[in-house]
Amino acid sequence: MDTNAAKKTYGIGELLGMARERAVPVVRGIADTELGAATPCAEYDVKELVNHLFQVVVQFQRLAAKEPSEFGAAAPDRVAEGADWRERLVAETGRLVAAWSAPGADEGTTGAMDMPARLVGAMALLDLTVHVWDLARATGQEYGEADAAVVEELAGAVATLEPTARKMGVFGEPVAVAGGASAFERLLAATGRDPRWG
Known part of the structure; x- marks a missing residue:
């Protein structure tokens, strides 16, 4: 084994592709009867969180293209637009991956x-x-551990964003975790989530 081998640097598009692979079965596995269930993200039930995720996925496509985003308004009720909302959200996540995989998407600056x-x-x-x-936990689905490369990228991002995000109420107060917690569990805890929620 070559311990001197250069570590692969992933583009954001590649990392989003890994996250999407885990997201698709969870989105498709949400039953209509679970839309009112509580989630680990205390301010949202399942339906509200799905609508929020829709808004995030669509608006971040615009940011990848260095276009202005529209986060100011309340998230539209995509779930109420028809029974095919799961496949529409899956399609939008595919567009998100494509947008951030475009040459230059993760270079320079973007957003207001x-x-x-x-x-x-x-x-x-x-x-x-x-x-x-959050959605997997709320609906009794298995999520497991996020990919190591995704967790590594997010750990750095959360460390950068944490002070401002906590002040703005985007992250809750950090949750204490056991010494043997995984890197993903520590990441969840840093955003104010209890990895044992359920």
């Missing part, structure tokens, strides 16, 4: 605050990872 594009892409990755974990 001119943040580094890679950090903005990592914010999309965080939502597609953590909110899908």
Whole structure:
């Protein structure tokens, strides 16, 4: 084994592709009867969180293209637009991966605050990872551990975003975890989630 081998650097599009693979079965596995269930993301039930995730996925496509996003308005009720909302959300996640896989998407800056594009892409990755974990927990589905490369990217992003995100109420207070907690469990805890929620 070559311990000197260069570590692969993943593009945000590749990492989003990994997160999407885990997201698709969870989205398809949400039953209509579970839409009112509570989630680990305390301010949202399942339906509200699905609508929030829809909004995030669509708006971050625009940010990948260096276009202005429209996060100010309340998330539209995509679930109420028809029974095919699961497949529409799956399709939008595919467009998100494609948008961030385009040449130059994670270079330079983007958004109203001119943040580094890679950090903005990592914010999309965080939502597609953590909110899908929220949905899996809320609906009794298995999520397991996020891919190591995804967790590594997100750990750096959360460390950067944490002070501002906590002040703005985007992250809850960090949750204490056991010494043997996995890197993914520590990531969830840093965003204010109890990895044992259920």
